Amino acid sequence: MKTSEWIAQRVARLKPAASDKPRSTQERLKATLRQGPEALSPRALRHVLDDLKAIVDPLVSEVEGGRRAHAVMGWYASAPAAQRRDLWLLMSERFMADPVQVKQAQAQLDAAIGTPDQAAAEVFFRRATVSPRRRLLQRFSAHQDGVRFLVDVRAELQAALKADRRLLALDVEMEYMFSTWFDVGFLEMRRISWDSPASLVEKLIKYEAVHDIRSWADVKNRLDSDRRCYGFFHPRLPGEPLIFVEVALINEMASSITPLLDEAAAPADLERATTAIFYSISNTQPGLRGVSFGDSLIKEVVETLQREFPRLKTFATLSPIPGLRAWLVKHAPAELLKAWERAPELPDSAPERRALLGWAARYLGTELQDGKPLDPVARFHLGNGACVERLNWAADPSAKGLKQSYGLMVNYLYDLKRLDKHRAMLAQAKIPIARAIKDLYL
Numbered sequence: 289m290k291t292s293e294w295i296a297q298r299v300a301r302l303k304p305a306a307s308d309k310p311r312s313t314q315e316r317l318k319a320t321l322r323q324g325p326e327a328l329s330p331r332a333l334r335h336v337l338d339d340l341k342a343i344v345d346p347l348v349s350e351v352e353g354g355r356r357a358h359a360v361m362g363w364y365a366s367a368p369a370a371q372r373r374d375l376w377l378l379m380s381e382r383f384m385a386d387p388v389q390v391k392q393a394q395a396q397l398d399a400a401i402g403t404p405d406q407a408a409a410e411v412f413f414r415r416a417t418v419s420p421r422r423r424l425l426q427r428f429s430a431h432q433d434g435v436r437f438l439v440d441v442r443a444e445l446q447a448a449l450k451a452d453r454r455l456l457a458l459d460v461e462m463e464y465m466f467s468t469w470f471d472v473g474f475l476e477m478r479r480i481s482w483d484s485p486a487s488l489v490e491k492l493i494k495y496e497a498v499h500d501i502r503s504w505a506d507v508k509n510r511l512d513s514d515r516r517c518y519g520f521f522h523p524r525l526p527g528e529p530l531i532f533v534e535v536a537l538i539n540e541m542a543s544s545i546t547p548l549l550d551e552a553a554a555p556a557d558l559e560r561a562t563t564a565i566f567y568s569i570s571n572t573q574p575g576l577r578g579v580s581f582g583d584s585l586i587k588e589v590v591e592t593l594q595r596e597f598p599r600l601k602t603f604a605t606l607s608p609i610p611g612l613r614a615w616l617v618k619h620a621p622a623e624l625l626k627a628w629e630r631a632p633e634l635p636d637s638a639p640e641r642r643a644l645l646g647w648a649a650r651y652l653g654t655e656l657q658d659g660k661p662l663d664p665v666a667r668f669h670l671g672n673g674a675c676v677e678r679l680n681w682a683a684d685p686s687a688k689g690l691k692q693s694y695g696l697m698v699n700y701l702y703d704l705k706r707l708d709k710h711r712a713m714l715a716q717a718k719i720p721i722a723r724a725i726k727d728l729y730l
Contacts, residue, residue, distance in 0.1 A: 312454070313337075313374075313381045327370035337378050339363075343427045344383075344420055354430035361428070361437050373452075376445055380458035383421035390416050421461050435469065435524040438462065443575035463578045470530070470576060472584040475520040477592075480532060482511040488527060492517070495529070495572035498608060500688075505551050510534055514556040516564075518589050520581055531582055533589055534568040537561040537597065541699055542606045543680040545689075563602040564593050569668075583672040590702065603702040604677060608684065609693040611663040615651055631694040632682045645679055648696050649728035652676050653721040661719060666700075673707030674700040675720035679728065 311323060317337065319330045328336065342348075343356045364372060393409075393416035400409035428434040442462045449455055480492060489511075493501045501507050511517055514537050519529030536548050538556050542565045547553055566589075569582060590603055617625065624647075627640040634641040653676055655662040661670050670676070676698060683689070683697035701722070703710075710720040 310452075313377050325370075326374075327368070328374045333374060333378070336360075336363075336375060337382060340375075340378060340383070340424060344423045350427070350430050353427040354434065357428045357434060358431045361431070361433065364437075364441075372444070373448060376441075376448070376455050376458055377452075379421060379424065380455050383419055383424055384457065385417050385419040393417070419457075419461065421458065422465065425462065425465050429465075429469065429524075432524075435522075439466070439525070439573055439575035441575070442466070442577075443573065446574060446577065462575075466576055466579050469524075470522060470579050470581065472520075472581050475522055475530070475581060475584075477518055477520055477585065477588045480511070480517040480519055480529070482508055485527070488529070491527070491529060491572070492532065495532070495570050496568065497570040498568040499545060499549060499686075506549070509549070509551045509553075512555050514538070514558060514561070516589075516593065518585065518592070520585050529572055530576065531569065531571050531585055533566055533570075533585060535589065535593070536565045536567055537593075537600070538563050538565060541565070541602060541604050541678065542567065543678075543699075544683045545606060545697065546683075546685065548606070558597065559599075561597060562599055563604065564590075564597075564600050566603070566605040567607075582668060586672060586702070590704070603704065605669060605674070605698075605700040605702075606680070606683070607665050607669065607698050607700055608689065609648065609652070609663055609696055609698055610665060612648055612651055612693040612696065613691065615655070615662065616647060620647055628694045631690070631696075632685055641681070644694060644696070645681070646729045648679055648693070648698075649721075649725045652679075652698060653719050653725050653729065656717055656719070659717045660714075666698075666719075669700040669702075670710070670714055670719060672702075673710045674702045675706070675710050675722060676725050677701035677722045678724060 311319070311326070313333065316323075316326065316330050316333055322329045339356070339360050343353050343360065345353070348356070360375075364375060367375070390413075393413040397406070397409040397413045400406045425438060428438055431437075442459065445455060445459055445462075449459055480488060482489070489507060492510075493507055501510070509515075516535040516537065517532060518535075519532035521527075521529060536542065536556075537558060539560045539562050541563055542548060545567065548565070548567055566586065569586075571582070593600055593603075616628075624640060624643055627634070628644055631641070631644060634644075652661070652663060652666055661667045666676070678699040680697045680699065682695045684693070685695055689695050689697070706720075713720050
């Protein structure tokens with residue numbers, strides 16, 4: 289055998305066997321060589337793990353733990369995406385609760401049920417199930433930039449979750465911690481106006497997710513005298529709205545978004561305003577997915593508007609129906625789908641027009657998934673106690689509106705006296721709808 293062949297064989301033996309299943313961090317930490325698409329070598333992975341463990345070292349202070357966390361944040365800022373993913377995997381797989389302690393605590397709790405020792409056993413069980421990962425996140429948050437860092441990390445993490453379920457533990461832990469840190473009791477509602485700092489108005493332009501802001505004239509129109517815009521802010525993310533709502537003050541329920549976005553239109557007369565229309569609600573932080581504070585924002589906005597404008601009697605939305613077209617493609621007849629491509633041109637008497645309204649009413653009024661409205665916007669507003677009040681034809685003629693719902697929009701009505709009743713109905717898988725909606729599909 290030639291020397292070159294002998295060397296090639298020995299090198300081949302050192303290479304790990306190919307496998308479709310990625311190695312766990314436990315396997316990689318014990319290895320010598322990197323495998324396939326792994327970003328960090330086993331040695332580098334061990335080094336990063338040591339840095340993470342040092343952050344939660346019980347012998348160091350909160351201040352020192354925060355300083356060490358900041359050093360890891362600095363490494364992360366310059367690390368390529370694949371290496372960042374390795375950090376996520378370490379945080380997800382190597383900072384779990386001790387399974388032996390959890391098993392023992394569960395057995396103790398099971399044995400104590402129905403006895404005087406049950407409460408103490410439950411406390412022991414809860415403590416056993418708290419993972420070191422939670423402590424790690426707390427140490428990151430101790431640094432002044434730590435909360436911002438973690439929110440951004442979770443936002444970046446979202447795209448990888450479906451492909452790699454190993455990251456789910458980290459994602460769920462972060463969602464739990466954020467639900468505590470971003471509780472509405474720690475948030476401040478502020479009005480955003482044309483007189484607000486330019487940097488804040490720029491954030492409004494950047495994060496608007498319902499109706500794109502086209503220009504400074506557009507945003508100025510949305511902050512005019514007959515409009516209100518409010519956002520929730522957190523002290524650890526200064527100058528950064530977590531969610532904001534845009535409101536038009538008019539004298540009737542809006543049936544089209546076009547006049548509300550018309551920059552040339554004169555401001556409405558606030559002395560005659562009887563209706564507050566919530567026409568855009570935008571969450572700004574993907575990293576806070578699953579953390580709910582939109583319902584609290586709407587409640588505070590309603591209370592604030594009632595104090596400023598006692599004449600306001602009606603509180604409603606003018607909302608998109610983002611899931612409608614995709615649902616229709618799956619369920620409606622092909623000939624109707626073809627006709628609806630020119631929906632805005634259909635005359636009042638056209639049977640295709642009546643059919644589209646009927647299918648949309650059925651979608652909003654009957655379609656549920658896991659006991660909740662299928663449409664995401666409907667899920668939000670109906671979950672807050674609103675009801676499906678009215679469908680509006682050709683209400684959003686923009687390309688986005690036509691793509692989502694053939695131009696249809698819906699009014700969700702917030703009847704302040706029936707919010708609890710509507711929530712109770714929804715809890716029983718019954719969608720609260722106006723009679724006019726039901727008539728469209730019966």
